Amino acid sequence: MTKRAMQEVTFxxxxxxxxxxxxxxxxxxxxxxxxxxxxxxxxxxxxSALDRLRIDGLVEVERxxxxxxxxxxxxxxxxxxxxxxxAEAERARSRAATAIARLGLAGxxx
Amino acid sequence: MGESExxxxxxxxxxxxYPRWFRLEHGEEMLGVLxxxxxxxxxxxxxxxxxxxxxxxxxxxxxxxxxxxxxAARLAIRLMLLGAVVEAALAILIWATAGEIRNNIAARxxxxxxxxxxxxxxxxxxxxxxxxxxxxxxxxxxxxxxGRGRLWAKLAFGxxxxxxxxxxxxxxxxxxxxxxxxxxxxxLVLWGVELGAVIALACSEIRRISxxxxxxxxxxxxxTVHTEDAA
Numbered sequence: 001m002t003k004r005a006m007q008e009v010t011f012x013x014x015x016x017x018x019x020x021x022x023x024x025x026x027x028x029x030x031x032x033x034x035x036x037x038x039x040x041x042x043x044x045x046x047x048s049a050l051d052r053l054r055i056d057g058l059v060e061v062e063r064x065x066x067x068x069x070x071x072x073x074x075x076x077x078x079x080x081x082x083x084x085x086x087a088e089a090e091r092a093r094s095r096a097a098t099a100i101a102r103l104g105l106a107g108x109x110x
Numbered sequence: 111m112g113e114s115e116x117x118x119x120x121x122x123x124x125x126x127x128y129p130r131w132f133r134l135e136h137g138e139e140m141l142g143v144l145x146x147x148x149x150x151x152x153x154x155x156x157x158x159x160x161x162x163x164x165x166x167x168x169x170x171x172x173x174x175x176x177x178x179x180x181x182a183a184r185l186a187i188r189l190m191l192l193g194a195v196v197e198a199a200l201a202i203l204i205w206a207t208a209g210e211i212r213n214n215i216a217a218r219x220x221x222x223x224x225x226x227x228x229x230x231x232x233x234x235x236x237x238x239x240x241x242x243x244x245x246x247x248x249x250x251x252x253x254x255x256x257g258r259g260r261l262w263a264k265l266a267f268g269x270x271x272x273x274x275x276x277x278x279x280x281x282x283x284x285x286x287x288x289x290x291x292x293x294x295x296x297x298l299v300l301w302g303v304e305l306g307a308v309i310a311l312a313c314s315e316i317r318r319i320s321x322x323x324x325x326x327x328x329x330x331x332x333x334t335v336h337t338e339d340a341a
Binding site for chain 1: 177
């Protein structure tokens with residue numbers, strides 16, 4: 001059975017949380033950094049992704065705090081989330097390795 | 111200060127795209143993120159921000175809240191959506207081929223009158239098309255409600271299957287007098303989709319109850335199984 005590829009934003013959100021728990025705005029900033037500014041999700045996109053990931057049990061709320069009168073919620077990767085991210089990263093590495101090999105770019109001799 | 115308040119009001123207005131329960135849980139948190147990410151001195155949302163919140167809200171309202179790991183429940187929802195597509199195709203087919211049916215009847219019977227055709231339309235084709243359109247809404251509603259894990263939706267869909275089965279059996283017991291072969295085929299296809307969805311829902315429920323009992327046995331607490339009802 002073929003597995004549907006993970007959306008890029010979802011992959012980047014999980015990658016951001018792999019380093020440790022983060023709140024919403026920090027995740028947005030980290031996603032932009034990880035993707036070299038190529039992917040800049042907006043709040044609606046981020047919370048849609050977090051909602052899906054929470055339903056699937058891949059992320060969970062670690063803690064909440066109030067900063068400047070506003071609620072800040074920290075999210076963290078669950079064990080299942082780490083497993084799924086590792087599998088997706090391995091798939092991405094395998095695909096990239098194949099592409100590099102077929103282009104004859106191995107060893108940086110492009 | 112005025113600009114900041116105006117922006118906050120605008121964000122709050124657009125956050126209404128999300129269902130109330132979601133706003134209660136995430137509204138203030140999202141507002142904080144939106145304000146933190148807004149350009150300085152802006153007092154209104156850009157079109158892309160509006161689109162992002164509108165689509166996000168729509169997604170939360172419509173997307174199934176069943177985990178991907180519950181493949182049986184997800185299959186049941188897909189089958190219900192397939193049922194809606196088949197039913198919609200039938201409704202469109204009935205309307206689209208009405209003229210052709212009339213021409214065929216007129217070709218076979220030159221005395222076929224406009225009044226007879228009107229009777230055929232109002233007595234048979236229109237109820238069929240309207241019935242199909244109503245069932246499209248029922249399929250979509252069932253897919254949405256079952257996507258929320260609602261127990262009543264599972265029971266209601268079971269009743270839909272029972273009703274379809276009885277209707278089919280009644281038609282067949284009358285020597286298919288009430289069904290044209292095409293109607294019977296369409297009815298059987300839809301019945302098969304319904305049966306598949308009910309079996310998938312039952313599998314999902316059995317797995318959920320087994321998992322809850324196993325978890326209760328591990329923790330040593332009495333097994334209390336309750337259906338997830340989205341807030």
